[in-house]
Amino acid sequence: MTHLQFNLDLEVLKESVMNSDIDAVIKSAVVLVLNEVMEKERNDYLRVSPYERSEDRRDYRNGYYERELILNIGRITLKVPRTRNGEFSTSVFEKYARCDQALVISMLEMVINGVSTRKVTQIVEQLCGEAVSKSFVSSLTEKLDPIVKGWANRPLNTRYYPYLFVDAMYIKVREHHKVVSKAVYIATAITEKNTREILGLSVDHEEDYECWSRFLQQLKSRGLQSPQLVISDAHKGLQKAIQREFVGTCWQRCNVHFKRNIFNKLPKKDSTDVRMMVKRIFEAITIEDIRIFKDELISQFGNNSKYEKALAILEDGFEDTIQYMNYPEKIRPHIRSTNSLERLNQEVRRRERVIRIFPNTQSAFRLIGAILMEYQESIYAKRKSLMH
Structure with a gap:
């Protein structure tokens, strides 16, 4: 069967919402593409193309029904295919609505809480075409929150994760009429089959030993077994939490962060040879x-005093930074640093900048969780395409 390949650059389309009127042609193009995707999904489900006869046929076509979808380009109406037995379900609404709905909800909450700017209000009106009310926000969150929470709390005892990556990033959240910083904890892993998976997410007050312990305990309560290796930066509280929660697990200090720490202590002049070594x-x-x-x-x-501080860092963290060498050669490039997790953080940051200040902690958890779900699904889709 024919494979459809397309990219929807929703960030570009959102920019057009912020700076100009929505072009009807763009909406029409998106409608045509998504309708075609759903048509193909139904063909794949039925195992036959239109007017084709086959013993493998699973069911029969039964027309269409209309359903609206809110995207960053505004509200669109799609023709959703049906089958006679009613068991066919398209992935379009789940795939493209979840992250965008999380973004919309965060903006709506900003408006309700009186912290919006004029531009945010205009964007909300363009995105939703609805009067902003608490009941409207509640109707969206009731659908989205269980999906994100269910994903964030799913069991982790169905497979073993030998390599665990953990990191924290900071966001701004409005709390008790003040803007405060909060730490977002994210954990990813590599499975025994060398595939990557996002394991967990938590939003806490700060990055310290107690918060890291709570996050690791949460992962363990969902069934995570002690990994062979945990890869992270050199945060003291995190190191202590790893030792406490994963007895017998080795710790790999991020190679990239470690070299950066050394270079920061070297003089800018006359240190080329040291840097190369x-x-x-x-x-x-x-x-x-x-x-x-x-x-x-x-x-x-x-014996050169100019390099004393840099070489002291090298001596102190050397053993923790070469732990990856104790593992198979093929996996070493993937476990010596937190680069993969850093890229994920950048993807979160790209979407988080639209909000800048979250109206509450739950809003932050919802949007970041939806982004991580979307990112994980893209990994699965890429892996599936490579297999075929």
Whole structure:
């Protein structure tokens, strides 16, 4: 059967909402594409194309019904295909509405709480075509919140995750009439089959030992077994929490963060050779070479006071930063840093900037959870396409 390939750049379309009137042609194009996607989904479900005869036929076509969908380009009406037995269900509404609804809800809550700007109010009117009321917000959140919460609390005991990545980022939230910073905790992992998965999300007051312990305990309560290796930055509270919650698990200090910490302590002038030797250490293929290159660096520059602080950092964090060398060579490039999680954080930040200040903690959890769900589904889709 024919495969449809298309990209909906919703950020570009949203920009057109903010800066100009919505072009009817754009809406029509999106409607045509999504209608065609749903038609293909029904064909795939039935296992036959229109007017085709086949013994593999699962059911019969039964016309269409209209359903509205709110996207960043505004409200559109789609023709949803039906089947006679009523068991066919399209993925379009779940796939494209969830993250956008989370964004809409956050904006609506800003308006209701009186913290919106004129532009936000205009965007809300364009997005929703509805009067902004608490009942309207409630009707949206009642549908979306259980989906996000269900995903965030799903069991983790169905498979083993040998490599766990954890990190925190900060957002701004309005609380008791004040704007405060809150920490967003995110955990991802690599499975035994070397596939990536987003495991958990939490929003807490700050990044400290107690908060990290709560987050790791939450993952364990959902069935997460102690991983072989946890990869993170060198936050003291996080290190302590890992030792307490995952007894016997090794800790890998993020290679990228570690080198950055060393370079920040080097003088800007006359440090080219030292920087090159630091890079050479972590580009080595064997753990023996890593140790040899490190000893050569210390031997050559250890008595130079200009490099004292940088080399002290190297000595102190060296062993924690080369733990990845104890694992199979193929997996090493993927577990020596938190780069994959950093990219995920950037995707969250890209959407979070639209809001800037969340109206409440639940709004932050809802939007970030929906973004993570969308990101995970894109990973699954990419993996599935590669298999075929």
